[in-house]
Amino acid sequence: MPDLRNVGFMVGVLLLFIAAMMLLPLFISLYYGDGDTKAIIQSVIITAATGGLLLLLKPKRKDLGLREGFMVVAVSWAAMAIMGALPFYISGEIPSFTDCFFESMSGFTTTGASILGGNKTIESLPHGILFWRSLTHWIGGMGIILLSLAILPMLGVGGMQLFRAEVPGPTKDKLTPRIRDTAEILWYVYLGISVLEIVLLKFGGMSWFDSACHTFGTMATGGFSTRSASIAAYNSKYIEYVIIVFMFIAGVNFALHYRFLSKGAIGRYWESREFRLYLIIVAISTAIMMSTLIRNDPSRSLEICFRESAFQVVSILTTTGFGSADWEMWGSFAQVILVLLMVVGGMAGSTGGGVKVIRIQVLFSQVRVQLRRLIHPQAILPLRIGDQMIDDGIVHNVMGFLLAFGLLLAGSTALLALMGIDMVSSFGASIASLSNIGPGLGDFGPTDHYGWMPSAAKWVCAALMMLGRLEIFTVLVIFSRHFWKR
Amino acid sequence: MPDLRNVGFMVGVLLLFIAAMMLLPLFISLYYGDGDTKAIIQSVIITAATGGLLLLLKPKRKDLGLREGFMVVAVSWAAMAIMGALPFYISGEIPSFTDCFFESMSGFTTTGASILGGNKTIESLPHGILFWRSLTHWIGGMGIILLSLAILPMLGVGGMQLFRAEVPGPTKDKLTPRIRDTAEILWYVYLGISVLEIVLLKFGGMSWFDSACHTFGTMATGGFSTRSASIAAYNSKYIEYVIIVFMFIAGVNFALHYRFLSKGAIGRYWESREFRLYLIIVAISTAIMMSTLIRNDPSRSLEICFRESAFQVVSILTTTGFGSADWEMWGSFAQVILVLLMVVGGMAGSTGGGVKVIRIQVLFSQVRVQLRRLIHPQAILPLRIGDQMIDDGIVHNVMGFLLAFGLLLAGSTALLALMGIDMVSSFGASIASLSNIGPGLGDFGPTDHYGWMPSAAKWVCAALMMLGRLEIFTVLVIFSRHFWKR
Numbered sequence: 001m002p003d004l005r006n007v008g009f010m011v012g013v014l015l016l017f018i019a020a021m022m023l024l025p026l027f028i029s030l031y032y033g034d035g036d037t038k039a040i041i042q043s044v045i046i047t048a049a050t051g052g053l054l055l056l057l058k059p060k061r062k063d064l065g066l067r068e069g070f071m072v073v074a075v076s077w078a079a080m081a082i083m084g085a086l087p088f089y090i091s092g093e094i095p096s097f098t099d100c101f102f103e104s105m106s107g108f109t110t111t112g113a114s115i116l117g118g119n120k121t122i123e124s125l126p127h128g129i130l131f132w133r134s135l136t137h138w139i140g141g142m143g144i145i146l147l148s149l150a151i152l153p154m155l156g157v158g159g160m161q162l163f164r165a166e167v168p169g170p171t172k173d174k175l176t177p178r179i180r181d182t183a184e185i186l187w188y189v190y191l192g193i194s195v196l197e198i199v200l201l202k203f204g205g206m207s208w209f210d211s212a213c214h215t216f217g218t219m220a221t222g223g224f225s226t227r228s229a230s231i232a233a234y235n236s237k238y239i240e241y242v243i244i245v246f247m248f249i250a251g252v253n254f255a256l257h258y259r260f261l262s263k264g265a266i267g268r269y270w271e272s273r274e275f276r277l278y279l280i281i282v283a284i285s286t287a288i289m290m291s292t293l294i295r296n297d298p299s300r301s302l303e304i305c306f307r308e309s310a311f312q313v314v315s316i317l318t319t320t321g322f323g324s325a326d327w328e329m330w331g332s333f334a335q336v337i338l339v340l341l342m343v344v345g346g347m348a349g350s351t352g353g354g355v356k357v358i359r360i361q362v363l364f365s366q367v368r369v370q371l372r373r374l375i376h377p378q379a380i381l382p383l384r385i386g387d388q389m390i391d392d393g394i395v396h397n398v399m400g401f402l403l404a405f406g407l408l409l410a411g412s413t414a415l416l417a418l419m420g421i422d423m424v425s426s427f428g429a430s431i432a433s434l435s436n437i438g439p440g441l442g443d444f445g446p447t448d449h450y451g452w453m454p455s456a457a458k459w460v461c462a463a464l465m466m467l468g469r470l471e472i473f474t475v476l477v478i479f480s481r482h483f484w485k486r
Numbered sequence: 487m488p489d490l491r492n493v494g495f496m497v498g499v500l501l502l503f504i505a506a507m508m509l510l511p512l513f514i515s516l517y518y519g520d521g522d523t524k525a526i527i528q529s530v531i532i533t534a535a536t537g538g539l540l541l542l543l544k545p546k547r548k549d550l551g552l553r554e555g556f557m558v559v560a561v562s563w564a565a566m567a568i569m570g571a572l573p574f575y576i577s578g579e580i581p582s583f584t585d586c587f588f589e590s591m592s593g594f595t596t597t598g599a600s601i602l603g604g605n606k607t608i609e610s611l612p613h614g615i616l617f618w619r620s621l622t623h624w625i626g627g628m629g630i631i632l633l634s635l636a637i638l639p640m641l642g643v644g645g646m647q648l649f650r651a652e653v654p655g656p657t658k659d660k661l662t663p664r665i666r667d668t669a670e671i672l673w674y675v676y677l678g679i680s681v682l683e684i685v686l687l688k689f690g691g692m693s694w695f696d697s698a699c700h701t702f703g704t705m706a707t708g709g710f711s712t713r714s715a716s717i718a719a720y721n722s723k724y725i726e727y728v729i730i731v732f733m734f735i736a737g738v739n740f741a742l743h744y745r746f747l748s749k750g751a752i753g754r755y756w757e758s759r760e761f762r763l764y765l766i767i768v769a770i771s772t773a774i775m776m777s778t779l780i781r782n783d784p785s786r787s788l789e790i791c792f793r794e795s796a797f798q799v800v801s802i803l804t805t806t807g808f809g810s811a812d813w814e815m816w817g818s819f820a821q822v823i824l825v826l827l828m829v830v831g832g833m834a835g836s837t838g839g840g841v842k843v844i845r846i847q848v849l850f851s852q853v854r855v856q857l858r859r860l861i862h863p864q865a866i867l868p869l870r871i872g873d874q875m876i877d878d879g880i881v882h883n884v885m886g887f888l889l890a891f892g893l894l895l896a897g898s899t900a901l902l903a904l905m906g907i908d909m910v911s912s913f914g915a916s917i918a919s920l921s922n923i924g925p926g927l928g929d930f931g932p933t934d935h936y937g938w939m940p941s942a943a944k945w946v947c948a949a950l951m952m953l954g955r956l957e958i959f960t961v962l963v964i965f966s967r968h969f970w971k972r
Contacts, residue, residue, distance in 0.1 A: 030947065156863055241532055332903040332912060333938055340896055340908075363889055370886040371966045374959060375553065377642055392878070399885040400856040406892060417818040423825075424910060426818060473860060480857045 001486050002067035005057040005137055010064070010072045011079050012054025018083055019048035022132065025087065028209070029128025036126035039091035047083040067483060069155050073147065074475050077466050080139070081105040087132050087321035093125055100456045105462040107136025109469035110144065110351055112223025112321040113461065114430075114440030117449025122228050126153045129211065134224050141220025141351040142190055144469065145254045149349050150182040156397075157471050191257050194219050204238040214322075218246045223321030223438040230323035230446075231311075240307055240324055242283065244314050251278065251318030253349035273386045274347050274358045278317075281357065283336060285313040292334045317341040319353035321438030321446075328445040335441070342435050343405075353436030353468055355405055360452045361385055362398045404472050408434055412464055419457050429457070433464035487972050488553035491543045496550070496558045497565050498540025504569055507536035507625055508618065511573065514695070514769050515614025520613035525577035553969060555641050557632065558959050563952050566625070567591040573618050577610055584941045589700060591948040593622025595955035596630065596837055598709025598807040598924030599915075599947065603935025608714050613695065620699035620710050621848070627706025627837040628676055628957065631740045635835050636668040642883075643957050680705050683732045689783040690724040700808075704732045707837045709807030709924040716809035716932075717797075726793055726810055730800050737804030739763065739835035759872045760833050760844045767830065767843065771799040778820045803827040805839035807924030807932075814931040821927070826919050829891075839922030839954055841891055848884045849870055890958050894920055898950055905943045919950035 022044045029037045064072065084104035090095040095105060099115045106113045116122045122130070194215050202213035213226045227233035231243055237339050249257070252275060259268050289309035293300070311324040316338050327338060345354015362385065369383050383390045409430050416426035421443070428441025429450070440444040450458065467475050477483055508530045513862055515523045550558065570590035574580040580589065585601045592599045602608045680701050687697035699712045714721035735743070738761060745754050755761050775795035779786070797810040802824050813824060831840015848871065855869050869876045895916050896916070902912035906927070914927025915936070925932040936944065953961050963969055 066863070070860070127738050129940065156860055315573055332907065332909040333900065335887075335909050336900045336903040336912065340900065343896075363893070366882075366886055367893070367962075368966075370890075371959060371963050372968050374642055374963045375555070375966070375968050377552070392882075395882070396852075396885075397856065399889060400852055400884075402892075404853050404856075405884060407849070408851070410829075412823045414819065414826065417822040421818065423818040423821050426822065473857060477851075477857050477860045480854075480861070482861050484859050 001484055002071045003059065003061070003065070004071075006059040006061065006068050007071045007075060008054045008057040010068075011075050012051045012057065014287055015047050015051030015054065015075050015079060015083060016082055018139070019044050019051060021135065022047060022087070023137060025128045025132035028131040029126065031125035034126030034128065036087070036091045036093070036128040040087050040128050040132070042090050043083070043086035046086055050083070066155060069151065070477050070483075071473055073151065073155075073470055074466070074478055076143075077105075077470060080108045080143075081462070081466075084108055084132075084136050084327045088128055091126070091129055093129055094120070098458050099451070102458045102462050103133065103451065104136060105465050106220065106438070107133060107224065108140035109141070109436050109465040110137050110140045110220040110222040110319075110353065111433060111436040111465045111469075112137070113432060113440075113444075113450050113465070114224065114438070115449060115451040115453075115458070117228065118451055120451070122226060131209070131213060131278060134216040134222075134226070137220035137222030137224055138194070138216035140469075141216075141250070142187065144220075144351050145186050145190060145349065146183050147470070149186065149253075149255055150189065152471060152474065155474065157473050177196060182429070185258055186254055189254055189261060190219065192261070193246070193249060193257070197242070200242050201239060204234075204236055204242060206234065206239065214243065215246075217322065218243055218320065219250050221247065221250045221318045221320040221346060221353065221436075223315075224303065225322065232324050237303075237307065238258045240311055243322060244307075244310050247314045247318045247320045247322070248282065250320070251314070251346035251350045251352040253347045254351075255349050270372075274361060277361055278347050278357045281341070282313060282317060285317065285341060286310045288337060289313055289330075289334055296331065303304060312338065312458065313341065316437065317344060317352075317354075318350070319435050319437040320333050321432075323439065323446045326445070326447050328447070329440070332423065335471075339431065339441065342431050342437055345435055355402055355435075359398050359402060362390065362395060363402060365390075366395055366399065401472060404476070405434065408464065408467060412460055415460055417452050421453070421457065429453070429461055430464060433461040434468040436465060436468050487970055488557045489545065489547070489551070490557075491647040492547065492550060492554050493557045493561060494540045494543040494547045496554075497561050498543065499539045500562050501533050501537030501540065501569060504566055504625070505530050505537060507621065508533060508573070509613045510621060511618035514617040515612065518613035519614030520614065522573070522577045522579070522614040526573050526614050526618070528576050529569070529572035532572055536569070537862075540605065551733050552641060555637065556777075556960055556963050559637065559641075559956055560952075560964055562629075563591075563594060563956060566594045566622075566629075567948070567952075570594055570618075570622050573615055577612070577907065578614055580606070581617055582941070584944050588936065588944045588948050589619065590622060591951050592924070593619060593708065593710065594626035594629070594636065595951040596623050596626045596706040596708040596805075597919060597920050597922040597951045597955075598623070599918060599926075599930075599936050599951075600710065600924070601935060601937040601939075601944070603714065604937055606725030606792075606937070608712060616712055617695070617699060620702040620708075623706040623710055624680070624702035626701075626955075627708065627736070628673065629711060630706075631672050631676060631835070632669050633956070635672065635739075635741055638957060638960065641960065643959050669745055672740055674707065675740055675747060678747070679732070679743070681734060683728070686700060686728050687725060690722055690728060692720065692725065701732075703808065704729055704806065705736050705837065707733065707736045707804045707806040707832060707839065707922075709801075711808065718810050723789075723793065724969050726797055729808060730793075730797050733800045733804045733806045733808070734768065736806070737800070737832035737836045737838040739833045739839075752772065761849060763847055764833050764843045767827070768796075768799060771827060772796045774823055775816075775820055776797055778816060782817065793919070794912070798824065799827065802923065803830060803838075804832045804836070805921050805923040807918075809925065809932045812931070812933050814933070825917065825927070828923055831921055834938070837876050841888055841921075844886060845884050848876065848881060849888060851876075852881055852885065887958060890962070891920065894950065894953060894958065898946055901946055902943050904942050907939070907943065915939070915947055916950060919947040920954040922951060922954050 026040045028292045029040050081104045085100035088100040089097055094100045102115055197215040198211045210226050217224050244329050256269055286309045290305050293305040308325045312327050315322045344360055346352015348356045365383050369381050372381050383395050412430040413427045416429055425442030425444055430443045432440030512526045567590045571586035574586040575583055580586045588601055590808050684697045685699040696712050703710050742755055772795045774793050779791040794811045798813050801808045830846055831842050832838015834842045834844045851869050855867050858867050869881050898916040899913045902915055911928030911930055914932045918926030
């Protein structure tokens with residue numbers, strides 16, 4: 001059984017941090033004076049007070065065990081989503097708590113699915129609330145980098161297990177100092193790239209406010225925008241190209257960025273097989289999409305076709321979900337390709353969702369090895385990626401993850417269909433939530449929103465977002481019988 | 487490199503058998519005198535002559551190696567499909583060879599997808615040709631039972647590996663006598679149950695001709711009917727119930743039937759965990775479907791709702807594809823459930839397609855074991871199904887198969903979409919072909935046909951049928967580089 005006091009204490013620390021982060025939208029709110037100041041102050045107080053109370057649980061031991069680790073991760077995201085919903089709810093801008101929670105969970109899981117649209121537009125929100133909405137992405141994105149590069153590998157979950165050799169190695173039972181070091185380094189990398197994007201967007205004519213909000217959405221591969229029409233609203237080539245580049249960057253393993261920034265060796269990117277595959281997927285998908293767009297309407301310029309293709313491919317593959325065009329009008333082939341990209345997602349150790357490029361790589365290698373084994377049943381044929389031999393246990397984990405992903409997708413599609421949503425839309429909402437993308441298919445396409453969903457469906461999607469974001473097993477394990485045994 | 491003479495010889499023997507089987511529709515044709523006699527005689531001659539010529543390849547060694555085994559299996563189905571297309575083509579009843587090949591491959595793989603419909607109805611075919619069409623199912627079904635119970639386990643492929651202990655054990659390098667024994671036993675079981683169904687259907691008012699054809703479609707879980715409206719055309723409760731029962735039987739492992747028929751112990755069925763899960767899936771899905779139908783139209787009698795639900799659930803789960811109602815009108819939840827059943831398929835060792843119930847069982851056990859491993863990373867936790875420990879290598883195979891199934895499904899959906907077919911229909915045709923069902927979704931639903939597909943799409947679907955029927959890896963392995971190395 002996990003030590004719940006210990007878990008509560010850690011979550012308390014996190015909530016104090018969240019309360020501190022809420023001071024940012026508070027300043028914004030004071031600056032713009034749109035009337036949301038009181039609601040934000042109240043949210044800060046409630047969050048800080050809850051966090052403070054949890055600190056009173058002062059645990060006996062300082063080190064976290066495996067079970068506490070899983071529990072802290074899952075409870076953290078749930079707690080952030082609840083507290084993050086407060087500004088929306090207290091301000092009355094989003095009347096239903098279900099909607100507030102959905103929006104907040106979508107933010108912290110860097111999904112970017114929104115209930116805003118229809119009668120209640122994004123533009124009608126006050127600046128402080130809007131800033132908070134985007135900031136949840138940025139906080140969630142940072143959390144995910146930390147999680148995938150520092151915490152999950154020690155818990156034996158996630159795509160980064162494959163790089164155990166590359167990440168500063170975990171030594172058992174001494175998580176805390178290690179995590180703190182890694183966190184600090186990655187924090188600077190994340191902050192640095194974010195500042196650069198803000199400046200570049202401002203340079204392209206966006207306000208500082210919009211620059212910051214869209215940077216939060218980009219770096220976290222989240223996708224919340226300050227405009228209903230998303231990036232298309234700015235109608236600027238420059239802005240679209242900047243965002244394409246930064247979405248691409250956000251989909252790369254941040255350990256590679258750190259190595260590049262600290263050692264300056266750009267070749268290091270290329271040494272990563274996962275990066276190479278990521279780049280190849282982007283290039284080929286963009287080419288395919290471009291040829292489809294040219295065929296659809298030969299009168300459009302090559303540059304527009306290239307830009308729209310690259311934008312959507314990178315936006316969907318990295319699971320950002322920013323919109324520059326309505327790809328539901330691009331024909332069935334383009335849609336199928338985009339759905340496949342939705343499943344793939346970004347690199348392990350990035351802020352991107354999906355199953356991660358590395359798992360697809362392992363999958364193909366595994367099928368190849370299996371074919372060889374059929375011909376040479378007696379031979380010992382280990383799975384290799386490049387020069388690296390992949391341990392059988394990890395291959396098991398990867399395949400188990402992919403299949404669990406498929407099972408969840410199937411189950412939630414059935415669940416949403418049961419609530420009266422049509423088959424394509426049910427699948428679309430499921431994959432968009434589980435892969436942390438935002439826009440899905442059918443009635444949840446790039447120009448639609450999630451506001452009209454039945455409440456129960458919103459909770460299903462919020463659960464999927466959390467499952468997807470936390471690599472499924474981290475959450476599922478808590479519901480297993482053995483987790484609670486002494 | 488495989489010994490091609492040896493492969494050719496075996497395929498020659500098979501073709502002589504096929505030519506002999508073509509004598510049956512020849513008799514039917516002579517009896518009805520619809521003018522298809524000449525075409526069938528020509529087909530017999532061509533098939534027999536090809537088979538005879540291949541026999542001249544007299545191989546040096548009598549035993550087949552692994553590679554020859556794979557090759558014989560794959561080439562056999564391709565050769566049967568080509569020769570089986572001759573009666574359709576020579577008679578001129580189906581003018582395009584692509585269509586003839588599609589229909590024949592659909593028959594021998596027990597898929598039941600048909601290009602007939604629209605202008606060219608099933609009813610317009612002469613009796614001899616129609617009988618041959620259904621007979622391809624029955625031959626294919628017998629082939630599959632043999633393959634899955636006797637041949638594939640020796641090649642290290644297929645769901646029956648899990649029952650290695652239950653099947654009369656293979657001794658290396660001596661396939662031939664073993665296969666002959668197993669074949670003979672299973673042949674009698676298959677024939678016996680078939681005769682019983684023919685008599686029961688005749689008793690329900692069908693002609694002998696229709697009884698035989700529908701029995702072929704049932705026992706092979708194929709789905710070709712002699713009527714455009716499929717089973718719904720007979721409008722008979724009795725016939726529908728008989729067919730429900732025999733579809734269910736055809737979806738059960740034939741090794742269990744053999745044990746029941748030879749030893750009389752009906753309890754043996756219940757001892758099989760796979761059978762229990764199969765039964766549970768049928769029961770629960772029928773209940774779910776029934777509640778949906780009652781909600782959709784409360785004025786219909788419970789019996790009708792039960793019958794339609796049970797018929798569709800069993801027809802789809804066993805991958806037969808007979809139609810008694812248009813389930814595309816049953817709402818999105820019913821459709822999602824049916825799609826999930828399409829993937830599951832029948833039991834290993836049955837004539838049913840899909841991924842097989844046992845693999846789903848292994849999948850769920852594997853996810854459970856993986857969760858336990860997270861909590862106890864040092865413990866050795868083997869995967870068990872009941873009392874049986876499943877070897878790690880087999881778990882690998884099962885997971886690899888499921889993922890390869892998913893990859894094929896994704897790839898072929900993209901390919902069909904590229905040919906201009908909408909997304910849902912592309913997915914529907916892919917799953918219906920790969921799982922060997924017949925009716926799919928969208929424009930390939932239970933009341934539609936495949937005739938209007940572009941030719942290239944028909945070849946893609948035919949390839950999927952063969953891949954699905956032969957457990958994917960059996961076919962894929964032939965295209966691997968290592969297969970052709972010395």
